[in-house]
Structures are given as structure tokens and as C-alpha cells.
Amino acid sequence: MQLKILTIVYDLDVGGTQRAAQNFAAAYFKEGHDSRVLPVYDDGPRKNELQALGVIVYDHGELMNESLEKILEWAPDIIHIHRAGGTDHALGKILKTLKKGETKIVETNVFSVADNSEEASLIDVHCHLSEWCLWKWNTFLERRAFGIVVPYLVLPENFYKEKKEVVVEARKRLGLPLDKFVFGRIGQQSPAKFHAEIYFSFDRLYRQNKDVHLLMVGLPPHLKTEIETLTSFKDGAITLIEKIQGDDQLRLAYNAMDCFLHFSAIGESFGMVLAEAQLCEVPVITVSTPKSDNSQLEVLIHNETAVIVKDKKDLVEIMQRFCDRKYPLENFGKRGREHILNKFTPQVLIPQMNFLFKALKENRDRDFIATHFKSNLKKVSIDHLKRIGHGSYSLPTRMFLLLPKQYLKFSHLAYLAKKKANGVSK
Numbered sequence: 001m002q003l004k005i006l007t008i009v010y011d012l013d014v015g016g017t018q019r020a021a022q023n024f025a026a027a028y029f030k031e032g033h034d035s036r037v038l039p040v041y042d043d044g045p046r047k048n049e050l051q052a053l054g055v056i057v058y059d060h061g062e063l064m065n066e067s068l069e070k071i072l073e074w075a076p077d078i079i080h081i082h083r084a085g086g087t088d089h090a091l092g093k094i095l096k097t098l099k100k101g102e103t104k105i106v107e108t109n110v111f112s113v114a115d116n117s118e119e120a121s122l123i124d125v126h127c128h129l130s131e132w133c134l135w136k137w138n139t140f141l142e143r144r145a146f147g148i149v150v151p152y153l154v155l156p157e158n159f160y161k162e163k164k165e166v167v168v169e170a171r172k173r174l175g176l177p178l179d180k181f182v183f184g185r186i187g188q189q190s191p192a193k194f195h196a197e198i199y200f201s202f203d204r205l206y207r208q209n210k211d212v213h214l215l216m217v218g219l220p221p222h223l224k225t226e227i228e229t230l231t232s233f234k235d236g237a238i239t240l241i242e243k244i245q246g247d248d249q250l251r252l253a254y255n256a257m258d259c260f261l262h263f264s265a266i267g268e269s270f271g272m273v274l275a276e277a278q279l280c281e282v283p284v285i286t287v288s289t290p291k292s293d294n295s296q297l298e299v300l301i302h303n304e305t306a307v308i309v310k311d312k313k314d315l316v317e318i319m320q321r322f323c324d325r326k327y328p329l330e331n332f333g334k335r336g337r338e339h340i341l342n343k344f345t346p347q348v349l350i351p352q353m354n355f356l357f358k359a360l361k362e363n364r365d366r367d368f369i370a371t372h373f374k375s376n377l378k379k380v381s382i383d384h385l386k387r388i389g390h391g392s393y394s395l396p397t398r399m400f401l402l403l404p405k406q407y408l409k410f411s412h413l414a415y416l417a418k419k420k421a422n423g424v425s426k
Contacts, residue, residue, distance in 0.1 A: 003357055004034045006076040008094070010083070012039050012046035012057070014245070015188060016272040017110050020152040021082040022046045024108075024353075027153055027346045029055050031354070036074070038067060040091065068097050078357050079105045081123075085113035085137070092119030104360040108150070111269050111293060112137040120145065124360060129270040130295035131374060132385055138376045139404055146366050148373035150352065151299075152270040154344040158247035159279035161333070162255040170252040175239050177213050181323045184215040184257035184282075186244065186273050187264070191220050195263040195287075199227050199238065201315040202261070206232035209323060214238045214261070217253060254280040258329070259322050261285050263312065267292035274299045275344060278306075278336030283329045285319060287312050288389045291400050291407075297388050299344075305336035310389040310397075318390065 005028045009021035021037070028035035036056040039047070047057050058067035079098060083091060085107075099105055099122050107123045112133035120143070127150040128134040134149050141147075162170070168178060176182055183202060187193045202214045214232065219240055227233050227240070244253050254260070260277035267289035268274065274296060277284055284306035286296045300306040307318050307327065321327060342348065352372065359369050370377045386393075386401055393401070400407040 001354075001358055001361075002032055002034065003028075003077040003361070004074060005036070005078045005080060005357070006071060006098075007035065007037045008040065008079060008081040008083075008091075009037070010040050011042035011044050011060075012037070012050070013042070013044035014046070016152075016270065017082055018044065018046055019272055020108070020270070022050060023153045023155050023346075024080060024082075025050060025055055026053055026155070027350050028353075029053060030346070031350055036071075036076075038071065040064075040094065064094075068094065071098060072100065075101070076103055077361060079103060080108065081105065082108045082110060085109040085111045085115060087115050087117040087119070089117075089119065092117070092122070095119065095122045102361070104357070106356065106360070108152075109133070109137060109147075114140040114142065116142040125356065125369070130298045131380070132294045132297060132382055133269060134374065134376060135380045135382045136293075138380045141376075145376075146369075147376040148356075148370070149375070150349065150356075150373070151295075151344055152272060152275070153346060153349045154272070154275045154279070154340055156279050156341060156345055159251050159254070159276045161281040161337070162252065166252070167255050170256045174215065174241065174253065174256055176215060176256055180211050180213040180237075181258045182213045182215060182256060183259050183261040183285075183319065184217070184253070185261050185263075186217040186250070186253060189218045189220050189243070191222065192266045193264050194218075194220055194223065195265045195312075196223065196226065197287075197312045197315065198261055198263050199230060199232075201312070201319065202238070203230040203232045204316050205319050205323075206235075206237050209320065210235075210237075212237065212319075212323060215241070215253070215257065217241045217244050250276065251280060254282050257282050259283055259285055259319075261319070262296070263287045263315075264289065265292070267294045268296045268299070269293040270295050271299050275340050278333075278340050281330075281333030281337050283322070283327070283332035283336065285309070285315070285322065287315065288393075290386065290393070290397050294385075297385050301335065301339055302388050302390075305332050305339055308389040310391045310393045314391040 007021050007025040025035050025037050038058045039060045050057050104124045106125045108127045112128050114137050126147040129151050134147050232238050254277050260282045286308050288308050288310050302308045
């Protein structure tokens, strides 16, 4: 069944959400669907890549009304929207305009924020990137809505393990030592995506083990002053690179690492970098972040492709174990690639999306759709997920896991009280 599928995304810049939207739109096109894209606020480098493939990309901004008229004339069967998740009246207005006749709307809710507005009722199915995300969304949902788990789609063609001589050249070009154990972190230049404990833990490790090096790509500028005070940085054991563009250069950067060292201040709703690192057969160390997004528990496999620690205090210990090869790092890498290929590629996910779209077009009920997906029609639990990881959670994290709603409410009130007190003191 060939369908007309419109992908809507905020813009076509280089972020993970934009990459996922591009991947889905491209996969729909390659599957034989009439796949088109509408960026809402801006385009970006991904526009040219989509157009080169043959995907139509509509105009945004001042030309939005003209684009909407063209889309209505085209009459899409499915609208697949990629958004942060919360109430968005501008986006809601677009959806109201486009949802005509039998058009169905599917949302990929990137951060699993519950939208309890009236406009959210326009969405037929809410897709979440992991079981953890589905639980988070369902916990704070105040209306009846249908949620399922559909992770990001990963295109594996450009990410793979390079030959040894290529890795040597990549390290030389990046200014990395050939005789050290290299930890690496690649991320967007956002304070939310980096955690200072990455370089603090590395510095503590360096003071007891000089045979290590840290590569950081995309470090937010305001953190540079802090990192420059570290002994390891002063000794030249940390390499900072502002940005790496293009899959070929990214692949070489991943391959230059012995371990992908990951810690995001807001966790990961999916973690495209985790998927890419595993495709390049790079073992991973990460930190579980239950109070934020926490899909790393599912995109990685603890003790098979990565080591997940429950508390940042255990990072140095696990990093040293990696340096000492106490874990089978080569096996971690191979298993990581297998894991991504078996769970997150078009061959796996596009048949699922075809099933979902066909069921929606045929007006099949939610119970029928739920037989093929993990959904909120049954009790959503993270009991099996919160046990994953090395060590133990801190007391605040344990309190959150016990009473998530109450914990967040209390934390917000405490934040407001502190803010007010600081204002009075000034």
C-alpha cells in the first residue's frame, strides 16, 4: 500500500531529532511511499540531503501558508510529526489546518512530555522512543491518549568499524596520542547535553593513571574555562574540538576512541550518539539518569555492549576497569553493532510503521494496534529497567523512583523558595 506521508519537524539542522526525522522521511521514500517534509521554523543542511534523494521539502516561515495550501491539495494519508511533546499552539494550529477527511496524525514525542491541551486530541497515536519514555509520559498524562513504543530509526550505512591503519591516521589528524587509552564524548553544544562530571572524573583518573586521554567534541563554550583549570588539561591529556560535521568525519572520530564516555545532564530520550558509537563497535560507559530522560538503559545493553553506572561516583572505578581490560571490550563492540542492527534499523522499524499506518487507514481499534507494540493500554512499569546498572542509586534518586510526581512537585517548590530567598537576600 503506497501512502502519502508528510513528516513535520521544527527545522532541518544537525541535531538528533532532525536526523531521526530525516531518517524516517528517507526510509518512507525508499519504501515506495510519497514522502514529503515540512520544516516549521527553519530549514538547514538536511534539506539538501533530502532533496538530493528525491524527497520534496516544503517552504517554512513567511511561505508557510502557501505550503499548507499545497499540502492540503496533495492530501496526505499520514502526518508524522516529530516534536518535543509539550503544548505547542503554533504547531497545533498547523495540525488543525491539515487534519482533513481521513488524514491520521502520528507523533514521535521526543522528550515524552505530556501534552494535556485540547489540541493534543488531534494526534491519533503518540510514539515514544523507549519504555522509560512511555512510562514518563503516561505518569503525567491527564487525559485519555494512546501511546506506543517506537524508537528512533538509525541508518547504519555510514557507521562501522574502520581498519587499524585508518584509526591511526584518524588519531593523528585529531591530535590524539597513539599509545594512550582514549575516552571520547561527542555531543551538541548544549549545557543540557554535557555533564561536567565527564571531565572531572577523567581528571581524577588521570591523576592516578597517566596513560589516558580524553577527546571532547562539542563542549559548550561556558565550560571551557572550568576544564582549563584541570591538571589533565594543563598536561595536554584533553583534546577539545568545537564541531565535527558529516557522517564520514563522525565515523572516524568514533573509531579514534577506545571508549565512548557518555553522561548527559538531561539524560537521553534516545541517544543517537550511543547508536552511532555502537555501530562503530565502540564500547560505552554511561550514567543512568532516572530523574531525566533515561533511554540509555535500552539503547545500550548493560554488561554486554556497555557499562551503565547508577551513580556518577562510580565512574572513575569503571573507567579504570576499561583501561585494565577487565571487561571484554572487543566483544562489547561487536555485540553493540549487532544490537543496533537488530532493533533500530529500517528493516526492523519500517515494517512496524507500515503496519501502524495501514491499521490507522483502515480505522482499526487501539486494541488491535497494541497487539504489535508495547503500549499504555496495559500497565506501564519500569520495575525491570530501574534494576539495570552497576552500583546503587543515590537517596534522592531512590525517592524519585518511589514517588515521582510528589518528588518533582516538592523539588519545584523548593526551587521557587530558594529563588525567592536569593531575591530577598539581594
